[in-house]
Amino acid sequence: MVSLELVVQAIIDGLTLGLIYAIAALGLSLAFGVMHVINVAHGDFIILSAFLIYWFLLILGSQSIALALLVAIPTIIILASLGYMIQRFLVNRIIEGPPLSTLLFFFGFMILMPNLMIILFGPFTRTLIIPELAFSYEILGVKLSASRLFSLLMASFVIVLTLALLYRTRIGMAIRATAQNREAASICGIDIKNAYSMTLAVAFALASLSGLLAGLNFAFAPTHGPIYTLLSFFVVVLGGMGYPPGTILAGLILGLAQTLISTFLGTTFVYAFVFLLLYLILLLRPRGLLGRGI
Amino acid sequence: MIALFAILIPLLIVVLATVHGSPYAIRFATNMLMWIALVQSLNTITGYVGRIHFGHVMFFGLGAFTTVLLYERGVSWPLTLILSPIIVMFFALAIGYPTLRLHGAYFAIATWAFAEMLKQIALNVEWLGKGYGIPVRTPLDSYQVLYLMALVATLAIAINIAIERSRLGRAFTAIRDNEVAASVYGINIVNYRVLAYMLSSIPASMAGGLYVYWIGYAYAGDVFSGLKTDIMFVALLLGGMGNYVGPLIGSIIFVLTYEVLWTYIGEQLYLVLLGSFIVMLVLFMPYGISGFLGFTKPLVRHLALSLTPKEFMERLTLLRGGRES
Numbered sequence: 001m002v003s004l005e006l007v008v009q010a011i012i013d014g015l016t017l018g019l020i021y022a023i024a025a026l027g028l029s030l031a032f033g034v035m036h037v038i039n040v041a042h043g044d045f046i047i048l049s050a051f052l053i054y055w056f057l058l059i060l061g062s063q064s065i066a067l068a069l070l071v072a073i074p075t076i077i078i079l080a081s082l083g084y085m086i087q088r089f090l091v092n093r094i095i096e097g098p099p100l101s102t103l104l105f106f107f108g109f110m111i112l113m114p115n116l117m118i119i120l121f122g123p124f125t126r127t128l129i130i131p132e133l134a135f136s137y138e139i140l141g142v143k144l145s146a147s148r149l150f151s152l153l154m155a156s157f158v159i160v161l162t163l164a165l166l167y168r169t170r171i172g173m174a175i176r177a178t179a180q181n182r183e184a185a186s187i188c189g190i191d192i193k194n195a196y197s198m199t200l201a202v203a204f205a206l207a208s209l210s211g212l213l214a215g216l217n218f219a220f221a222p223t224h225g226p227i228y229t230l231l232s233f234f235v236v237v238l239g240g241m242g243y244p245p246g247t248i249l250a251g252l253i254l255g256l257a258q259t260l261i262s263t264f265l266g267t268t269f270v271y272a273f274v275f276l277l278l279y280l281i282l283l284l285r286p287r288g289l290l291g292r293g294i
Numbered sequence: 295m296i297a298l299f300a301i302l303i304p305l306l307i308v309v310l311a312t313v314h315g316s317p318y319a320i321r322f323a324t325n326m327l328m329w330i331a332l333v334q335s336l337n338t339i340t341g342y343v344g345r346i347h348f349g350h351v352m353f354f355g356l357g358a359f360t361t362v363l364l365y366e367r368g369v370s371w372p373l374t375l376i377l378s379p380i381i382v383m384f385f386a387l388a389i390g391y392p393t394l395r396l397h398g399a400y401f402a403i404a405t406w407a408f409a410e411m412l413k414q415i416a417l418n419v420e421w422l423g424k425g426y427g428i429p430v431r432t433p434l435d436s437y438q439v440l441y442l443m444a445l446v447a448t449l450a451i452a453i454n455i456a457i458e459r460s461r462l463g464r465a466f467t468a469i470r471d472n473e474v475a476a477s478v479y480g481i482n483i484v485n486y487r488v489l490a491y492m493l494s495s496i497p498a499s500m501a502g503g504l505y506v507y508w509i510g511y512a513y514a515g516d517v518f519s520g521l522k523t524d525i526m527f528v529a530l531l532l533g534g535m536g537n538y539v540g541p542l543i544g545s546i547i548f549v550l551t552y553e554v555l556w557t558y559i560g561e562q563l564y565l566v567l568l569g570s571f572i573v574m575l576v577l578f579m580p581y582g583i584s585g586f587l588g589f590t591k592p593l594v595r596h597l598a599l600s601l602t603p604k605e606f607m608e609r610l611t612l613l614r615g616g617r618e619s
Contacts, residue, residue, distance in 0.1 A: 038399045038402075038403075090573070090577060093577060094576060094577060094580070097580060101576050101580055103346065103398075103399055103402065104346075104527070104531060104572065104576050105572075105573055105576045105577070107524075107527065107572065108569045108570065108571070108572030108573035108575075108576065109569060109573065110524070110569070111524050111528070111565055111568055111569035111572065112565065112566045112567075112568070112569020112570055112573075113569070114565075115561075115562040115563070115564075115565040115566045115569070116562075116566050118562045119562050119563060119566065226520060230406070230407060230410060233403050233407075234407075237403070268418045269414070269415070269418060271410070271411075271414045272411050272414035272415045272418065275407045275408070275410045275411035275414060276407075276411050278403070278404075278407040279393075279404050279407045279408045279411065282396060282400055282403060282404040282407070283392050283393065283395075283396070283404065286396070286400055
């Protein structure tokens, strides 16, 4: 039975999911656009931050939305400095080497991360259940869960903040200049290696934010990383690699498509369909739907 | 001399296992031979032609499923093991033509997505076993599986030796090191790449078919699992790619350490160590153990490996004193 309420609800769910995807994919897209580094462990870092927040809340022993936001701050800082250090001390060493060595470098992380998380946090599926958000408004028959609304607002805020960082600050300018032309940026006095490191720091911070939002809305387990990585890739490729506005649009498209398909056609083949689309887009439109990627 | 030794290694493993004779030794040897076959076949496309194939497990899984489906319909088992590689080879031809046009990371992600898609389909379709797999009443005993697996491993090694010693191998390496230069010398890049792809699918799909007869079960989550591709890459990186010695060293060391460490420290910690080890390898020994020992011979050394065709043309222009054309 297709009712208007169901459609509206699917659209709202889809937008939330889409913005979460967009944030996850923005990090991936930045790293690719600036350094041509493909972080195949991106999803694992998303899951890591969800677990860190879960863990902090467990230590503090109480769960409220203010507290969740509070512990998100150290998580973001941990992830960002991790990203900064990985780029500064490891990836910068090999970035001039054979082109795919950075891919294989992160591939190592892709193997070690899920297992490290199983050792640290156990193999179980978790959720960040915040009692304050575990209710829903009902407006004209449309059920709006508070956690979805909160995530929607939070995600929009994060995206605006990221775009502001990229387009309105000095470091954002340095990052974009490096992406456009490395040599020219270097001549203009930009420290390339530092710009690289800042980029991966921002990318990891975005991963941790999408970890928070994903954790608030979905269950997560240590082995869920690759699915987030692949979906983020889908978004990045759909929007055009290294083109942030395209990435955001593509995130919304994927979120909406996935929710609408699973609401009205069933969940069975959603992932098979998404992966087929990813393959076809890579084949037919490798520069993205808008054709603005690299 | 090295080639002769390399091709006799599967036989040596079989002899050692049968002399020992315990079911454990047989199982261990079969496992090692399976990984040798898989890693060698990955080497054909990733090592010689230079395409990072993150979906290599799809050949294994497709081999497993075509074998089971044929066997279920009354085809005799030797025939299934011959027919399934042929089917998978045509599959490789069909998806190779469009996919191999993609470069570097694009190819890696596209094939990864494709393998995941196949897994999702098999996990959701009733006659492909869905979430519970297809049980097989296996017609082979463990010794027969061991001998056949040794045969597949030998075939995989032989393919790579033949590649390395023929015009084919020089063409592959030329394509890997510099596409523009290779095409200038009259190598049909597309055809050669697809040929390498088809060659790499043969041992992988045979190993998949045998694997199902071995464990008596075809489950999509197992035969299409991304972890299998991960392990193949670990072994390949460890041994070094682009020669037939590297995969042998890599897979033997991998299976040995896996068995020992897995028993003593558990799978998780082992995989953590493995991941960190890959990171270290990429940082400090990017051409693997065999590269370290001097087995990898790129036609043009490291510099050319790191250039895209566009960059190569730019360098060429620079060399000519900055003039275009």
